[in-house]
Amino acid sequence: MNTIPLEHYLFVAAALFCIGLAITITKRHFIGMLLGIELMLNAVNINLIAFSRYDPEKLSGQLFALFVIVVAAAEVTVALAIILRVFGHYNTVDPDKVSDLKK
């Protein structure tokens, strides 16, 4: 078991992180940016879990990944509530058009 070298996990995680970053930059939609951020958080979790394979007594990496998942869930709920408020106020989801604090 566990014949896959650590570097391959790290490469998959790096690829997912960079694709998530590109999604966050290119999409002109708040929820599109949120999709990219979720993908980046997942890529970070792959790193933590891949290193945690070599720590079977304490599993610090897996516990850290668990807390990352909790924080990601909290972040998404608050971000979606803010996006819905912004959409109700400005009637747009384009981050470039939301440039005033008050309309």
Place this chain on the structure above:
Amino acid sequence: MEAAAFYSFSILAIASALFILFSRNLIYGAFALFLAFLGVAALYVLAGADFLAVTQIMVYVGGILVLLIFGIMLTQKANNNTVSDTPNKVEVLPSREIAGFLAGSGLFVFLGYIILDARFAMQGEVISSNSTIRTIGVELMTSHLLPFEIAAILLLVALVGAAYLALNRNPAQ
């Protein structure tokens, strides 16, 4: 066998991530994100993290993705005259596309250089037990008790904050 599973799930995750990047339809992107999360959960299983894989599926696929799809549907333009041809369309500026491509590929080259350059010397034993649930439970209740309680308070605060923010405070109604 394990290597074949690892590479096929990695390709699944990366291909669906690339689909989100190039898709102009946000709903398709959200469903591709579902596939990417499943691929990542399979990678967790292959790395010996069975509890984390189940948590990933329950929290991300069952909670976060449903919320995101609700968000996409609730932020549709009601008076959209150019409907039905391209629903859920996301505009992408060419300059933004170039910036995203440069940032993404540049960071990937940088990270790849670091990964290849660093010789990670692993000295612990590789996970051999069948399940990690017991270890995670014992650790959460002993040495990680304070982060556990803080996470609980964070979730409560996020719940209250999201409910307050999403509340309709329009005085006209």
